[in-house]
Amino acid sequence: MARHWTRGAAGAVLALAGVVAAAGCSNDSGSPSGNSSKAASAASKAASAASSAASSLASQGSDALASASAEAKRKLDEAKGGVQAKDDVTLGTPAVGGDGKATAKVTAKNTADSGKSFAVQVNFTDTSGNLLDVVVVNIKDVAAGASGEGTATSHRKLTGQVRTAVGTALRY
Template sequence: MRRTKAAALSLAATTALTLAVTGCDTVKETAGDIVSTATAAVASAAEEKMNEVKDGVNATGDVKAGPTSTDGDRTVAEITATNPKGKTADYTIMVTFRDGDGNFLDSVVLNIDGVEPGKSKTGTARSNRTLSGEPTAEIAQALRH
């Protein structure tokens, strides 16, 4: 699925760039539709990954996203899970990257495993593609299991 998603994003980005260079309004709208479709596919893939978690409990309050930074050509954010329960838990977390206007840019799923009771553990959420501007990371969903 990762290769399919990467190929779709690559094709969408290449097509959007090629079509945008022509300057035609209709072509620009088509390019925008292609990028929107690819972005929706990424979001859908993240949702599917979250749905694979069995016996997960909503734990959005246990998880915090740190500020974003750049690692190579990708946007990253440190994600911290704090386990308030009495036994070790694993976390599956959907992180959404948004632009300064709050528009959706990307979504990734991160696992932080083996968080001991009363302790915190971190992981790094890494965007699927290059994001422009100054994106922020937010916790869209978190499951403790």
């Protein structure tokens, strides 16, 4: 996650620094202006501010992901007596809504001979496989031989092409 934010912010820093430096390096006649050191200083300050903002965003993203992962673990731990059921869960194609949050349909098939519930960890990733967010969907009281459905919704806005994968699925 941090790598994803840092790469984008680094590009913004370079672009911003180039624009600021170019704006102060020549006058209308094309000759160097007397303010080139001021422009360089302004570019340096802008690059420093953008770099600081990128670090802050990366930290916030990492913190949010760590918090979501901890919450997912806590919810999975609540599924007392759960058995692995990853093969009984399918995910629909994720979509990013107008609010910027990604959603995906979660379907759990109960192959047990009695009613069961499911706790499904859904990992939202980018196309490179970098983890963007983690949520747990609880699908309650699925009858024997039947399927239950739920919706996984990311905790925060996600950008780019988002993919999903089942991290853990427990039937209990």
